[in-house]
Amino acid sequence: xIDDRPVLLETRGHSLHITLNRPRAINALxxxxxxxxxxxxxxxxxxxxxxxxxxxxxGERGLCAGGDIRALHDDxxxxxxxxxxxxxxxxxxxxxxxxxxxxxxxxxxxxxxxxGVGVSAHGSHRIVTERSRVAMPETAIGFVPDVGGxxxxxxxxxxxxxxxxxxxxxxxxxxxxLCGLADHYVPTRRLPELTEALAVSVTxxxxxRTVRRFxxxxxxxxxxxxxxxxxxxxxxxxxxxxxxxxxxxxxxATPAAADVVAELGGRSPLALxxxxxxxxxxxxxxSLEAALDQEFRVSARIREEPDFVEGVRARIIDKxxxxxxxxAILAEVDDSTVARFFAPLxxxxxxxxxxxxxxxTGTA
Numbered sequence: 001x002i003d004d005r006p007v008l009l010e011t012r013g014h015s016l017h018i019t020l021n022r023p024r025a026i027n028a029l030x031x032x033x034x035x036x037x038x039x040x041x042x043x044x045x046x047x048x049x050x051x052x053x054x055x056x057x058x059g060e061r062g063l064c065a066g067g068d069i070r071a072l073h074d075d076x077x078x079x080x081x082x083x084x085x086x087x088x089x090x091x092x093x094x095x096x097x098x099x100x101x102x103x104x105x106x107x108x109x110x111x112x113x114x115x116g117v118g119v120s121a122h123g124s125h126r127i128v129t130e131r132s133r134v135a136m137p138e139t140a141i142g143f144v145p146d147v148g149g150x151x152x153x154x155x156x157x158x159x160x161x162x163x164x165x166x167x168x169x170x171x172x173x174x175x176x177x178l179c180g181l182a183d184h185y186v187p188t189r190r191l192p193e194l195t196e197a198l199a200v201s202v203t204x205x206x207x208x209r210t211v212r213r214f215x216x217x218x219x220x221x222x223x224x225x226x227x228x229x230x231x232x233x234x235x236x237x238x239x240x241x242x243x244x245x246x247x248x249x250x251x252x253a254t255p256a257a258a259d260v261v262a263e264l265g266g267r268s269p270l271a272l273x274x275x276x277x278x279x280x281x282x283x284x285x286x287s288l289e290a291a292l293d294q295e296f297r298v299s300a301r302i303r304e305e306p307d308f309v310e311g312v313r314a315r316i317i318d319k320x321x322x323x324x325x326x327x328a329i330l331a332e333v334d335d336s337t338v339a340r341f342f343a344p345l346x347x348x349x350x351x352x353x354x355x356x357x358x359x360x361t362g363t364a
Contacts, residue, residue, distance in 0.1 A: 007036040008058070013199030014051035015105075016044045020119075023059025028068045029115045031086045037119065038093050041100060052103040052198055052207045055120060062133070063107065066114025069141065073312040076303045087146070087299050088352055090115065091292040094148045095354050098122035098288050103207040105198060108132050109188055113170070118147025121181050122288065125211050128173040128182040129191070130222060137168035141315050142268040142307030142323065144275045144298050150282035151291035156180055159237035160226055165279050166242070166272055167263050174224030184215035232257050240280055242272050243330050268307040268323070269330045273338050274298060281342065289354035294342065296352040301341045 008019040018040050020027035044050045057063035067090070075082040097104055097119060106120035109129045117136060120126060128134070136145040136153065145153065145165050153161030156179040164171065164179065176182040186194055194214045201207045218224075226233070236248040236257065246264060249257045264272065278298055282291040302308055306326050314323035327333055 006030060006033045007040070009040055011050065012195070014049060014202050015054050015195070015198045016040065016047075016050050016052070017054045017056065017195070019056050019058055020064055021058045023057075023061065025068070026061045026065035026111050027057040027059070027063065027116070028065050029090070029119070030068045030071065031082070031089065034086065034090050034093050038089070038096065041093075041096060045101060050102065051202055051204065052105055053100070054195055054198060055104070055106045055123070056195075057107075057110070057116075060110070062111025062113075062116070062131075063109060063120060064113070064116025065111050066116055066137075069114075069312055069316055072303075073309055073317070077309050083303055084300055087296060090118065090147060091296055091352055092354065094118045094122055095289050095292055098148070100124070103204050105207070105211065107191055107195075108134065108176070108182060109191065113137055114149075115147050117149055117152070117181070121152055122148055125184070125207070126182040127184050127186050127191075127194075127211070127215075128176050129186060129188040130173060130219065131188055132173045132176060132182070133170040134172075134176045134181050135168060135170035136165060137170070139166060139267040139271045139275055140168045140311065142271050142302070142305070142309075142311030142325065144271055144278055144295075144302055146295040146299050148288050148292055148295070150275075150278045150295060151285075151288045152181060153179075154279050154283035154291075158230055158234040160230070160233060162237040162276065162279055163226075163233050163260075165275050166245070166267070167260060168267070169263075171226065172218075172222065172224060174218040174222065175226045177218070178224055178226055184211055185218045186214045186216065190214055229256060240276065242269075242276055245276075246330070268311060268325045269327055269333050270305060270307055270325070270337070271302070271311075273330065273333045274302065274341050277338050277342070285355075287355060293352050293355050297343070297345055298341045300345055 008021045010017045072083045104123035105125040106123040108120050110131045113135045136149040138145050153165045173185050197210045201210045232252045249261045310323050
């Protein structure tokens with residue numbers, strides 16, 4: 001009999017296994033799933049016999065493809081508030097994972113995108129495999145990286161995080177390790193053996209030793225791409241102007257940079273400019289909680305713009321790949337428009353409040 005519960009919980013020895021269980025949707029997160037994960041963490045924190053939490057995804061395709069974008073699209077189009085409620089609880093869960101007092105081992109096997117990054121890349125032990133594809137692809141649907149993604153990408157070496165934030169490109173194991181989105185590489189075939197060993201690890205120190213015992217260097221035949229591209233990426237992206245980034249990319253004599261120009265040309269101009277500002281501000285904010293508070297403001301406002309609904313329509317619902325962005329070009333998105341996304345929300349501001357006292361105007 002197939003168990004259709006969206007989150008499966010199983011205690012194996014000293015490990016609580018949390019399995020995201022919507023394999024047909026690559027385990028896309030719903031509000032119910034966020035609540036169930038939070039409840040499971042509460043139970044694990046209180047249970048003295050549980051030494052570690054292990055997060056996995058059902059099926060063969062990946063850990064988690066992100067939030068339930070179709071549901072967010074439908075709510076936004078209908079003018080509802082369910083999206084705000086979802087983000088509030090999701091972002092609080094992201095912060096909780098980062099501060100969880102016991103080892104939190106995320107098996108980032110297969111596709112790990114958007115909300116999937118939020119429930120894995122803030123954990124204490126983040127494991128990628130040869131099948132991993134990690135991304136924050138929000139600009140492709142007229143949205144902006146969230147779930148603490150701006151905090152993670154701002155901390156990546158050089159301008160690699162800016163590059164990934166704007167393009168939304170996915171990276172494999174070697175690049176995820178380079179960018180600080182993961183800690184260890186373990187081949188997929190060894191994950192069952194690893195989880196068995198975690199079950200008999202009775203202290204946090206033993207969990208650490210167990211993970212390191214299974215960790216390997218990514219195969220030489222599967223090198224990352226970003227290390228070899230650092231020269232032109234670090235030269236093109238250190239500016240607060242998307243137009244200037246594009247100009248520098250156009251002037252760079254490398255086919256890889258030309259490919260990025262083409263990619264950015266298909267992204268939402270509004271999302272690109274707000275994303276760049278969000279990553280820059282997240283770097284100055286410092287803490288994950290402050291970045292999540294900022295992301296809540298941005299998410300609450302960008303859902304009011306036509307690009308999010310249009311982007312989901314074009315990329316996910318109709319799949320025609322031809323979103324009609326408004327504004328259509330970068331020059332039509334001015335600085336005052338971008339600044340508006342970071343202003344306090346008024347009555348809705350306390351809805352997240354993970355970093356009390358932090359305001360958009362005070363951290364700009």
